[in-house]
Amino acid sequence: MIRINNIKVYEDLDEEDLINFISNKYNILKQDIIDWHISKKSIDARKKDNVHYNYSIDLNLKNEDKYKKFEKVHKKVLPKITINNLNDKKVIIVGSGPSGLFAALTLVQNGLHPIVIEQGSPVEEREKQVDLFRKTGKLNNLSNVQFGEGGSGTFSDGKLTTGIHSPFCKKVLEEFVNFGAPNSILYLSKPHIGTDKLIKIIKNMREYMISKGAKFLFNTKVIDFNINNNKISSVVCKDENSIYDIQASHVILAIGHSSRDTFHKLYERGVCMEKKNFSVGVRIEHLQEKINKSQYGNSKLHLPPAEYKLAYHLPNGRSCYTFCMCPGGVVIASSSEENTIVTNGMSNFLRDGKNANSAVLVNVTPDDFPNSSPLAGIYFQKDLEEKAFVLGGKNYYAPIQRVGDFLNDRKSEFIGEVKPTYLPGVTLSNLQEILPDFVTNTLKASIPYFATKLKEFANPDSILTGVETRSSSPVKILRDNNLISNILGLYPCGEGAGYAGRYYVCCS
Numbered sequence: 001m002i003r004i005n006n007i008k009v010y011e012d013l014d015e016e017d018l019i020n021f022i023s024n025k026y027n028i029l030k031q032d033i034i035d036w037h038i039s040k041k042s043i044d045a046r047k048k049d050n051v052h053y054n055y056s057i058d059l060n061l062k063n064e065d066k067y068k069k070f071e072k073v074h075k076k077v078l079p080k081i082t083i084n085n086l087n088d089k090k091v092i093i094v095g096s097g098p099s100g101l102f103a104a105l106t107l108v109q110n111g112l113h114p115i116v117i118e119q120g121s122p123v124e125e126r127e128k129q130v131d132l133f134r135k136t137g138k139l140n141n142l143s144n145v146q147f148g149e150g151g152s153g154t155f156s157d158g159k160l161t162t163g164i165h166s167p168f169c170k171k172v173l174e175e176f177v178n179f180g181a182p183n184s185i186l187y188l189s190k191p192h193i194g195t196d197k198l199i200k201i202i203k204n205m206r207e208y209m210i211s212k213g214a215k216f217l218f219n220t221k222v223i224d225f226n227i228n229n230n231k232i233s234s235v236v237c238k239d240e241n242s243i244y245d246i247q248a249s250h251v252i253l254a255i256g257h258s259s260r261d262t263f264h265k266l267y268e269r270g271v272c273m274e275k276k277n278f279s280v281g282v283r284i285e286h287l288q289e290k291i292n293k294s295q296y297g298n299s300k301l302h303l304p305p306a307e308y309k310l311a312y313h314l315p316n317g318r319s320c321y322t323f324c325m326c327p328g329g330v331v332i333a334s335s336s337e338e339n340t341i342v343t344n345g346m347s348n349f350l351r352d353g354k355n356a357n358s359a360v361l362v363n364v365t366p367d368d369f370p371n372s373s374p375l376a377g378i379y380f381q382k383d384l385e386e387k388a389f390v391l392g393g394k395n396y397y398a399p400i401q402r403v404g405d406f407l408n409d410r411k412s413e414f415i416g417e418v419k420p421t422y423l424p425g426v427t428l429s430n431l432q433e434i435l436p437d438f439v440t441n442t443l444k445a446s447i448p449y450f451a452t453k454l455k456e457f458a459n460p461d462s463i464l465t466g467v468e469t470r471s472s473s474p475v476k477i478l479r480d481n482n483l484i485s486n487i488l489g490l491y492p493c494g495e496g497a498g499y500a501g502r503y504y505v506c507c508s
């Protein structure tokens with residue numbers, strides 16, 4: 001197999017035209033091509049008058065000797081995951097977000113039959129519960145945008161990018177394709193799935209695992225952990241009808257970053273954890289067509305809705321960065337506790353909504369927390385979420401402000417060309433009334449700076465929606481090199497363990 005990198009293409013080509021173009025450009029005889037595939041496709045929009053695609057292509061060729069000048073590549077073989085104690089079938093996974101689901105899949109693929117316990121509903125039912133909250137403000141605090149099958153990223157953009165370089169990243173993408181994701185996620189430089197497709201993929205994954213002997217207990221919450229001689233022996237479960245124990249020698253804790261009562265219980269039971277840095281801020285919305293124009297200029301290519309990623313480091317040590325940008329998406333109500341407002345963003349596969357949205361976050365360190373408890377970051381988050389609830393009108397409407405008003409210290413009195421997408425509704429506000437001063441000041445310094453990189457960013461009509469507090473876990477559950485906590489048999493993983501990459505956890 002040979003690989004040709006850095007192929008610049010200035011038009012939209014279907015697969016047949018692309019291989020013809022490559023065969024002509026690189027003098028490769030069509031009859032020598034046994035098979036081929038795209039290994040990477042990205043958009044180079046650094047120069048607005050020279051926007052083009054950039055491809056890497058792998059070709060399996062006859063007469064390879066003729067093509068010695070090209071780089072040879074070998075198919076990468078994934079490191080094998082070996083699981084000790086294969087006979088010991090008592091594995092429980094608490095949580096069915098990406099980390100819980102992929103842990104379960106790995107166990108199933110190694111012949112085990114894990115029990116997955118999830119406090120929220122199966123994804124089809126959960127979709128209705130999320131919809132109800134968005135329409136009526138009626139919150140189900142066990143099944144919502146943060147909780148339920150698929151975990152907190154189900155109602156998301158489904159971005160699959162990560163800053164880590166694990167060989168297992170590829171496995172995650174391949175499994176998504178096996179369960180129904182488009183093949184293009186294997187080669188696009190910024191792959192995404194979208195809420196609409198993710199919901200079906202997660203259902204397919206669950207059905208496959210059940211067919212192989214896994215068990216899923218939905219609407220069932222783990223409320224306690226029984227520990228004997230420093231070793232986990234069972235978990236206490238609560239469902240609609242009863243409270244009961246399930247024995248287990250191995251418990252994978254895949255609880256995400258928002259299960260605050262579970263963090264409290266683990267702390268009470270002596271599980272070692274510590275506070276960690278995270279970030280808070282707001283969501284910003286712009287018109288997608290203006291972001292496209294800023295990023296792509298007047299390019300005539302059929303380009304996808306444009307993305308951006310911006311960061312600014314202030315001399316005082318604070319940083320501000322955009323996070324989880326959702327082209328053509330909506331700002332989504334992500335509360336998981338009563339009387340709180342939490343924002344996040346989602347989009348469907350086509351990303352065809354009118355607005356672009358992104359979190360604009362400021363780093364928070366343990367020095368900002370109200371006390372020295374390992375759980376203090378949770379109190380910091382919750383305080384902000386409760387203030388946003390009050391500012392929004394105590395009815396799950398989110399407080400919003402035009403960027404022009406935010407930068408000029410005044411409450412918004414009208415909505416301009418950018419219409420907010422947050423449901424069930426929004427309240428015109430002055431977000432400075434609730435944001436800590438350091439967050440307000442950092443945002444005020446950063447938004448104009450970002451506008452020097454992306455023209456549209458500080459458009460006065462852009463909308464800020466408060467508050468974004470759950471970008472990553474405020475707590476880290478300590479674990480050793482074998483990924484075990486100080487309690488034998490208890491394996492913290494994923495976002496809730498506090499080890500997930502700041503960007504996207506699917507590959508963590």
Ligand SMILES: Cc1cc2nc3c(=O)[nH]c(=O)nc-3n(C[C@H](O)[C@H](O)[C@H](O)COP(=O)(O)OP(=O)(O)OC[C@H]3O[C@@H](n4cnc5c(N)ncnc54)[C@H](O)[C@@H]3O)c2cc1C
Nearest residue numbers: 095097099119147151152153156158159222256494495504
């Ligand atoms: C709206 C939104 C959009 C996002 N967009 C993206 C994106 O585009 N790309 C991306 O990579 N990331 C995105 N993220 C972040 C991503 O979803 C998380 O990083 C990821 O879901 C974390 O995975 P996890 O499995 O560790 O935890 P989670 O996904 O949070 O899953 C934890 C699960 O555990 C369950 N649970 C917790 N405690 C208990 C208990 N005691 N008993 C039973 N069940 C319990 C919860 O109900 C939950 O379902 C987004 C997040 C949100 C909220």
